[in-house]
Amino acid sequence: MSKTDRLIIVLLIAYTAMLALLPRVLSEQVFIWTFSEQGPFEQLSILGWLGCAMVVLLRIRPFGTRAAAFVLLCLAFAAREADWHKLFTGESFLKNSFYRDAARPFEEKVICAVIALLLVSLVLHAGWVIARFLFLQGGWRSRSGLWLLAGTVLVVAGKLIDRLPAVLSVDYGIELGSFAKHYATAFEEGLEMAHPLILAWSVWISQTGRRYLS
Numbered sequence: 001m002s003k004t005d006r007l008i009i010v011l012l013i014a015y016t017a018m019l020a021l022l023p024r025v026l027s028e029q030v031f032i033w034t035f036s037e038q039g040p041f042e043q044l045s046i047l048g049w050l051g052c053a054m055v056v057l058l059r060i061r062p063f064g065t066r067a068a069a070f071v072l073l074c075l076a077f078a079a080r081e082a083d084w085h086k087l088f089t090g091e092s093f094l095k096n097s098f099y100r101d102a103a104r105p106f107e108e109k110v111i112c113a114v115i116a117l118l119l120v121s122l123v124l125h126a127g128w129v130i131a132r133f134l135f136l137q138g139g140w141r142s143r144s145g146l147w148l149l150a151g152t153v154l155v156v157a158g159k160l161i162d163r164l165p166a167v168l169s170v171d172y173g174i175e176l177g178s179f180a181k182h183y184a185t186a187f188e189e190g191l192e193m194a195h196p197l198i199l200a201w202s203v204w205i206s207q208t209g210r211r212y213l214s
Contacts, residue, residue, distance in 0.1 A: 005143065008201065012194065019190040023182035031182060041189045042081055048196035049078035055200040060213045066129055067213045070203075073122045074196065094119075133212035142210035144202045151198035158191035 026034060033039050053074035060067040079085070085092045092098060093112035130148060139145035161184050168174040176184075206212055 001143070005147075015190070015194065019186045020183075022186050023179060031186075035185050035189045037083060041193050045081045045189075045193045045196070046078050048193060048200075049074045049081065052196040052200040052203070053078070055203050056213065059204055059207055061207070062214050064214060069122055069125050069129075070213060073126050076119055076122065077196070129212060133210075137210075137212075139210050139212060144206035144209050144212065147198055147202035147205070148212070151195050151202060154191045154198065155195045158188045158195075161191075162188035 022034070023031065035041055053071045056067050056071050056074065057063070085094055089098065089104075089108065089112065091101075094116055098104070098112065099109050130152060133139040134145055134149055140149050165176050165181050165184055168176060203213065207214070
């Protein structure tokens with residue numbers, strides 16, 4: 001582990017502590033805006049994914065199909081954070097309800113279904129590349145692999161935290177208070193914003209160690 005790795009770990013710990021403080025120090029109105037679609041975390045997530053795409057483009061050599069797939073996926077995540085999946089349809093075409101809407105034109109559903117399938121294919125391909133590198137090729141023992149694993153764990157943890165209030169309410173009849181929901185929101189959005197930055201660092205150092213995109 002390098003000095004830069006240790007510095008990033010310290011920054012991540014400080015960042016996590018800041019996320020824990022935000023529900024306590026921000027007023028209700030400010031908190032809602034901070035984690036809204038127009039707030040800084042959502043907007044910085046867009047920049048984070050665009051920056052990660054640039055790192056892959058500029059750093060990975062030779063630049064092959066795996067690197068190209070990761071660039072496209074980063075751009076897709078940036079577009080998702082910018083709500084482009086609702087831009088032309090008014091509703092997310094990634095949800096089943098979109099295709100069950102009888103009022104929508106059939107041609108629109110077909111076009112959106114093709115795009116959705118392409119995005120799913122990119123996600124599955126990236127997942128396979130990551131899983132093969134980490135677990136089949138022993139990449140988790142390398143610096144790039146450890147950061148890749150850390151970023152993956154963080155985004156999964158963020159999604160679990162995000163779904164927790166709804167699961168507790170629907171499946172178990174347990175209603176969390178607004179303060180607990182604020183914590184879930186802060187950590188989900190905060191970890192989501194950190195994910196592309198961690199992935200970008202993993203990609204950067206992979207070229208001088210264990211490679212998984214070239």
